[in-house]
Amino acid sequence: MHREEIYAGLAAVFREVFGAETLALTPGLSARDVEGWDSITHIDLVVAIERRFGLRMRSREIEQLATVDDIVRLIETKAGQQVT
Amino acid sequence: MLRVLELGVSRPVLVGSGDCVMDAILQGIRSLPAAEDLVEIHFAHVDATGPARPSPEILRRCTVLIEEAWPWNGNSTLRETDRVWLPTDCTTVLVPALHFNTLWPLVANDPRNTPDAGSPAGLIPYAVGDRLALQVIKDVADPKERLAAYLERSPLDLIDVDRFHQLTMHEFFRRERGCDVRVAAHVLENFRHRRLFFTHTNPTPELLRLILVQIYGHPAVEDLFETSCVEAAELFDRWAAGTDVFAGAEAPIHPDIARHFGLEWYDPAARYAWNGRLYSFEEWVAFYLSYAPDQHAPVAA
Numbered sequence: 029m030h031r032e033e034i035y036a037g038l039a040a041v042f043r044e045v046f047g048a049e050t051l052a053l054t055p056g057l058s059a060r061d062v063e064g065w066d067s068i069t070h071i072d073l074v075v076a077i078e079r080r081f082g083l084r085m086r087s088r089e090i091e092q093l094a095t096v097d098d099i100v101r102l103i104e105t106k107a108g109q110q111v112t
Numbered sequence: 113m114l115r116v117l118e119l120g121v122s123r124p125v126l127v128g129s130g131d132c133v134m135d136a137i138l139q140g141i142r143s144l145p146a147a148e149d150l151v152e153i154h155f156a157h158v159d160a161t162g163p164a165r166p167s168p169e170i171l172r173r174c175t176v177l178i179e180e181a182w183p184w185n186g187n188s189t190l191r192e193t194d195r196v197w198l199p200t201d202c203t204t205v206l207v208p209a210l211h212f213n214t215l216w217p218l219v220a221n222d223p224r225n226t227p228d229a230g231s232p233a234g235l236i237p238y239a240v241g242d243r244l245a246l247q248v249i250k251d252v253a254d255p256k257e258r259l260a261a262y263l264e265r266s267p268l269d270l271i272d273v274d275r276f277h278q279l280t281m282h283e284f285f286r287r288e289r290g291c292d293v294r295v296a297a298h299v300l301e302n303f304r305h306r307r308l309f310f311t312h313t314n315p316t317p318e319l320l321r322l323i324l325v326q327i328y329g330h331p332a333v334e335d336l337f338e339t340s341c342v343e344a345a346e347l348f349d350r351w352a353a354g355t356d357v358f359a360g361a362e363a364p365i366h367p368d369i370a371r372h373f374g375l376e377w378y379d380p381a382a383r384y385a386w387n388g389r390l391y392s393f394e395e396w397v398a399f400y401l402s403y404a405p406d407q408h409a410p411v412a413a
Binding site for chain 2: 066
């Protein structure tokens with residue numbers, strides 16, 4: 029899976045979870061930058077990501093996700109593919 | 113009580129910091145015999161700038177701080193500018209933030225929601241926001257067709273509710289780490305058998321009672337009063353049986369969610385109280401989709 033695909037999928041997930049139509053995903057984007065991204069909506073986010081990308085995250089992995097880059101890297105790892 | 117008054121000794125000060133849940137907890141504590149003769153009890157509302165914010169003079173005398181620990185707020189609710197006034201020997205009793213979204217997996221911010229004079233939090237605040245309804249509004253242009261469209265869909269198609277439940281409970285347990293009060297295990301074991309939440313953040317009296325018993329089990333709290341923890345547990349029982357705290361704001365539960373989790377207490381014909389009126393689930397959905405309260409809905413007691 030290309031990184032661009034991951035970003036595109038994540039953008040759709042963020043729109044769905046936060047209703048933020050114009051949110052631009054950047055690697056450093058974190059809960060501080062997105063209104064409504066707290067520990068509760070983090071669950072919505074994880075469930076939507078798992079569904080979208082067909083993967084399952086471990087509890088410790090979920091707790092360590094702080095930025096979009098963290099999420100992208102975890103998806104890459106889970107997908108078991110190198111970034112192109 | 114007499115001992116304190118006769119000697120002219122100032123009463124110890126208990127401050128509860130948090131939101132409406134802390135306000136409810138303090139109501140329970142105030143129900144103890146002579147509670148306010150023995151202890152000065154103050155509420156520090158996390159969002160308040162006015163009266164519900166104790167003065168530095170009160171905070172400087174604080175004996176016990178009962179604080180809701182909000183992980184998204186530095187595991188605290190008391191403002192740092194207020195915390196500096198607390199004496200070094202003040203005991204803090206941490207209560208976890210209560211969030212149990214399992215039964216309301218699609219809560220969302222509704223972009224239409226705006227506070228107004230009649231409803232300061234708006235008609236559809238976050239606790240009753242519904243992502244499925246928002247999707248229907250987006251997809252179905254004709255407002256008359258939206259209710260049918262909503263009822264044809266299921267939240268089970270939109271989200272993996274079992275996975276959501278797993279993560280909700282994981283987060284609940286995580287929030288309780290380091291807290292003096294722990295209720296996640298009780299919620300996990302009992303939510304199918306008894307109603308423990310009116311909304312994903314508002315507990316029923318049963319859960320409030322459990323929290324109160326644990327708070328009172330902290331020696332720093334019990335020592336403030338003249339009631340043993342055993343007597344207090346019975347008194348909290350009575351208080352819980354008689355209080356209507358939070359009963360006026362109920363987030364309807366989707367029948368598919370109730371069926372999926374096998375909620376034994378769920379009544380498909382139940383009416384939910386919201387903003388002074390009672391709605392069946394279908395009436396609620398109609399109200400939600402139209403964003404106009406049903407003026408014919410029965411008035412809540």
